Amino acid sequence: MVAPLVLDEWSFSVWQALNDVGSSDLNALAASLKSDQSKVLVVAQEASSEGFMEITEAQSEELVPSANAAELVQQGLPERQALELLAAAGGQLATGDFAKAAGQAGIAVNEVFKWGVARGWIARDKAGVRLTEAGKLAATESDRDVDEALVLKANGQPVNLDEQPQADRLKQLLGKRGELGKVKQRTHRTLTLTEKGRQMLAAGINVKKERNLLTAEDLRSGAWKEITLRPYDVALPAETQNPAKIHPLRKIIEQTRRAYLEMGFTEVVSPMVESSFWNFDALFQPQDHPARDMQDTFYMAEPSTAPLPEDETLVDRVRHAHEDGGDTGSEGWGYKWSPDRARQIVLRTHTTASTIRALAAHPEPPFKAFCVGWVCRNETMSYKHLPVFHQVDGIVIDEHASLASLLGTLESFYLKMGFKQVKFKPAFYPYTEPSVDVVVYLESRGKWIEMGGAGIFRPEVTEPLGCKHPVLAWGLGMERLAMIRFGLKDIRELYQGRLEALRAMPLSQ
Secondary structure, eight states: OOOOEEEEHHHHHHHHHHHHHSEEEHHHHHHHTTSOHHHHHHHHHHHHHTTSEEEEEEEEEEEEEOTTHHHHHHHOOHHHHHHHHHHHTTSEEOHHHHHHHHHHTTOOHHHIIIIIHHTTSEEEETTEEEEOHHHHHHHHOOSOOHHHHHHHHHTTSOEEGGGSTTHHHHHHHHTTOTTTEEEEEEEEEEEEEOHHHHHHHHHOEEEEEEESSOOHHHHHHTGGGGEEEOOOOTTSOOOOOOOOOOOHHHHHHHHHHHHHHHTTOEEOOOOSEEEHHHHTGGGTOOTTOGGGSTTTSOBOSSSOBOOOOSOHHHHHHHHHHHHTOTTSSSOOOOSOOOHHHHHBEEEOSOTHHHHHHHHHHOOSSSEEEEEEEEEEOOOOOOSSOOSEEEEEEEEEEOTTOOHHHHHHHHHHHHHHTTOSOEEEEEEEETTEEEEEEEEEEETTTTEEEEEEEEEEEOHHHHGGGTOOSOEEEEEEEHHHHHHHHHTOSOGGGGTSOOHHHHHHSOSOO
């Protein structure tokens, strides 16, 4: 005696539905059960392996029209519009005359030549473009051609091409016209309950109740005794979890702030909209320096000027530093300093404007300050440049400060940021002397990467601000640090906001 078959409730419903009709298309059976066909197919494949069901497959080709295919046909495809154009011209035009007339009528000439020839309506030769006999007939007939008629008949719904007359011609004409639709291969499956399956169903099938979990009601009523808990397959792929995380650039900025605060620095801020006095003049940058031109700096149109500092003595010392060096021991730049030029308002080009303001407010040692913020430069946008980006600037005022102190401070910072090797190379910057470039070793790329510039402020910068002691200063780019940390090759990726890319970035890196 054959033991009764044990099925879960869903599988049993599929068996019953198929038994009622004997044989059914998979899509139709899934629709009758209000289920996805993949769930029905799983049951059928399991039953088929035991000989209870038979799965028959048939291949076909289907036209899936585009959303506006019928509209394109109604207004006239390029080759059909060309038929009317040529017919009105007596059936033939010189190639140049045809191209000109088609252009004026808004007809795509390339499409005409491509599909007009393919449909046998148009011929091209040395004499020009002419209608063939089939083309003349098509131009006078009111009925649509076979492919146009099929697109209109489809009305946006898929059509089985194998059931259409002239199927090969339809595939040739429609198979490569993406604007009208796509020809797709389809597999149609028919499910049939075998005699063995009918006998098993007639003998009786034990239906087990499967659940993912038990409810309180199942426990109270005792129904749990008849319920089978579905097993968990721990080998199946789990759903990808995307935990909340801060933006990678914001993460770098916050790590930078924490690193400086741990080193005993004070954070300072200043406005993004800054006067030229604090952005340029206080840094001993000459008023005719190329960096102050409009092709490098954004100037405000309204308001266009800002007041100079209330401390007239400070302003006068800065003026003398530019004109003749003042009391700094320098010869200055040797030109007539313009207060009007110093009043111009710019979008700050570096966060050094913040640390210079801090230096003027706290000229006596010991004092350590940093600023992280937006800066703007009139850069052409590219994979490594943006007109708006972040920068971190820092200063240290100390009686015994030296170049060695500067290098040690920067090395400590980069070690905190995860770089194991840091080195420095001589450089030139207009307001520091000596000056260095900071270079870190990137293990993932196997090469040294330049990160920013640093140096000791020149006396022409510090002494007009009331500081008589050495001042260490540096400026470093945040975006470059973020790109290196997260392996990005294009700075624009930091601002595109692509959720997929952001989700893929590790929480710890």
